[in-house]
Structure formats: C-alpha cells, structure tokens
Amino acid sequence: MTQPREILEAALRLEPTERAALAAEILDSLSDSTYGDLSPAWEAEIQRRARKFDAGRQAFPSDEVFAEIEASLRPDRATR
Numbered sequence: 001m002t003q004p005r006e007i008l009e010a011a012l013r014l015e016p017t018e019r020a021a022l023a024a025e026i027l028d029s030l031s032d033s034t035y036g037d038l039s040p041a042w043e044a045e046i047q048r049r050a051r052k053f054d055a056g057r058q059a060f061p062s063d064e065v066f067a068e069i070e071a072s073l074r075p076d077r078a079t080r
Helices: 004-012 016-029 040-054 062-073
Strands: none
Touching: 004 016, 016 040
16 A cells, blocks of 8 residues: 555645646645535635636745744844
8 A cells, every 4th residue: 555655745746737736636635524615705715716826826835934934933023
C-alpha cells in the first residue's frame, strides 16, 4: 500500500493546475465526513480565489505572508 507521504511527494511533482484539481477532489471527498460542509461564505471565498488563480493572478508566497503577519504582531513595531 502506498503511504500518505509517498502520495504527497508524487502530488507535489504535478503541475500547479493538476495539484489544484487533485486538492479540490480530495476536499470534495470530505464533504460527507465528520468535518462537515463549508459555510456558503467560505465556499464563495474558495471559488473566488480559485477563479483568480485560474486567471493567472499571482498568489503571495506563504513565507512573505507569514513574515508580514509576524511583523505586525510584534509589540515593538512602529505605529503607522
């Protein structure tokens, strides 16, 4: 049997659009699970973001996003 880590490593070698489609299918498979359904607001937000991504708009790298969040939470940051 294939281990989850092997599946992840194989999935990460896919093209971004293939990874997105795979992720969507995996998430869809959870709709009948104990995780429950997404709220309509979250579903709309996911669809909005997916459309932007599919349209070729660049997403922000997560390391930059987290660095900005961390910087904003520091007590010694300059007040703007």
